[in-house]
Amino acid sequence: MTHALLAVVGLGVAATMAIPRLAKRDARDELALTELQRATVAVARYHLRSGRYPTSPAEAGFTPAAGVDVVMWKVQPVAGTMSVHLHFRHRQSHHQFHAHYPAEDGIRPLPWEW
Numbered sequence: 001m002t003h004a005l006l007a008v009v010g011l012g013v014a015a016t017m018a019i020p021r022l023a024k025r026d027a028r029d030e031l032a033l034t035e036l037q038r039a040t041v042a043v044a045r046y047h048l049r050s051g052r053y054p055t056s057p058a059e060a061g062f063t064p065a066a067g068v069d070v071v072m073w074k075v076q077p078v079a080g081t082m083s084v085h086l087h088f089r090h091r092q093s094h095h096q097f098h099a100h101y102p103a104e105d106g107i108r109p110l111p112w113e114w
Helices: 001-051
Strands: 068-078 083-091 094-101 110-113
Touching: 001 068, 001 083, 001 094, 068 094
Parallel strands: none
Antiparallel strands: 068 083, 083 094, 094 110
16 A cells, blocks of 8 residues: 555656646747748748749747747758748757648648657
8 A cells, every 4th residue: 555655656757747848848849930930921922022932040030939949941942843941859859840831731840750
C-alpha cells in the first residue's frame, strides 16, 4: 500500500514538472506560427505593390520576432505557378512550420517534425 501511494505521488510530481515545459513549447510553436502568418501577409503586400514575389524577408519588409528563425524563404514554381515557400521554427522547439504563398487552398501553415 505504501509503495503504491509513493508511486502515485511520484507520478503526480513528474506530471507537475512536465506540464509547464509542454506549455512553453506550445507557446513557442504558436509564436512561430504567428510569425509565419505575418510573413505571408508581408509577401502578399509586397506582391500587390510590386507584381513580383520577395526573395528574402528583408525585401518583403519582414523581421521575425525574437527567437523565431526563418529556415527557408524561397521563390519557386509550385504546380506551374510561382510561389514563396516559407519554413519557420522557434529556436527552442524542434517543430518546424511551412506555408506556400499563394496557396491553392488559402494561407495555411502545416506543421511537421524533423
